[in-house]
Amino acid sequence: MHVVYAAVFLLLLASSCARAKPDTVVPPPRVVAAQPAPAQPATKPAPPPAGRPAQPPAKPAPPSAQLPARTPASRATALPPVRTPASVPTLDLTTLEAQLRATKAIGFFTKVTLKNQVDDLLDKFQEYHQHKAKPAIADLRRSYDLLMMKVLSLLQDEDPRLALAIVSSRAAIWDLLVDPVRFATLKS
Numbered sequence: 001m002h003v004v005y006a007a008v009f010l011l012l013l014a015s016s017c018a019r020a021k022p023d024t025v026v027p028p029p030r031v032v033a034a035q036p037a038p039a040q041p042a043t044k045p046a047p048p049p050a051g052r053p054a055q056p057p058a059k060p061a062p063p064s065a066q067l068p069a070r071t072p073a074s075r076a077t078a079l080p081p082v083r084t085p086a087s088v089p090t091l092d093l094t095t096l097e098a099q100l101r102a103t104k105a106i107g108f109f110t111k112v113t114l115k116n117q118v119d120d121l122l123d124k125f126q127e128y129h130q131h132k133a134k135p136a137i138a139d140l141r142r143s144y145d146l147l148m149m150k151v152l153s154l155l156q157d158e159d160p161r162l163a164l165a166i167v168s169s170r171a172a173i174w175d176l177l178v179d180p181v182r183f184a185t186l187k188s
Contacts, residue, residue, distance in 0.1 A: 090169040093176075093186070099165075100151075105158030117147055122177075129180045137178070144174060 091099070100106070106114070121143055127133045128140060148170060155163040176182050 090172050091165050093173075096166070096169065099162050103155065103159045103162055105162070106151075106154045110154065114147075114151065117150075121147060125177050125183060129183055140177075141174075144177070 101111070121140075124135055124140060124143065128135055128137070148166070152163050152166060155166070176186065
């Protein structure tokens with residue numbers, strides 16, 4: 001039972017710290033030189049209608065205002081298309097626990113330490129749900145986030161796929177821990 005709690009906690013911790021690495025590097029946008037607009041012939045203003053006072057002629061627009069406006073279509077042709085990474089599925093707790101046990105990115109003693117920290121956090125959540133000692137939800141969230149950051153920092157370089165999966169599962173794990181009914185099923 002503590003193993004399941006440890007896995008949940010590790011999953012939560014790991015999902016908060018992972019940084020997704022982009023599949024491709026997006027080059028900076030190309031600067032397209034604006035082409036000067038052809039000079040417009042000077043036109044004589046029309047005489048004012050009868051009964052209205054004459055207005056002074058408008059000043060000519062500065063040269064920068066005479067440049068043609070870029071349309072969204074022309075901007076789209078100036079930038080290369082950006083590939084979006086495929087969505088990463090969220091992990092269930094048993095899969096997360098198995099993957100954390102199997103990963104070589106975390107050493108044995110570090111895994112034992114993380115398991116103890118997960119157990120401690122799960123005990124705090126149990127106290128929270130049983131209203132024994134009412135820790136603030138903000139304190140629980142802070143502890144959860146710190147543990148997730150620790151796991152993700154351990155995984156991000158050596159096992160980026162697991163780190164990314166944990167990041168995508170982070171919110172689901174938090175929801176599981178906060179919901180008293182689902183948390184009770186986790187404990188059994």
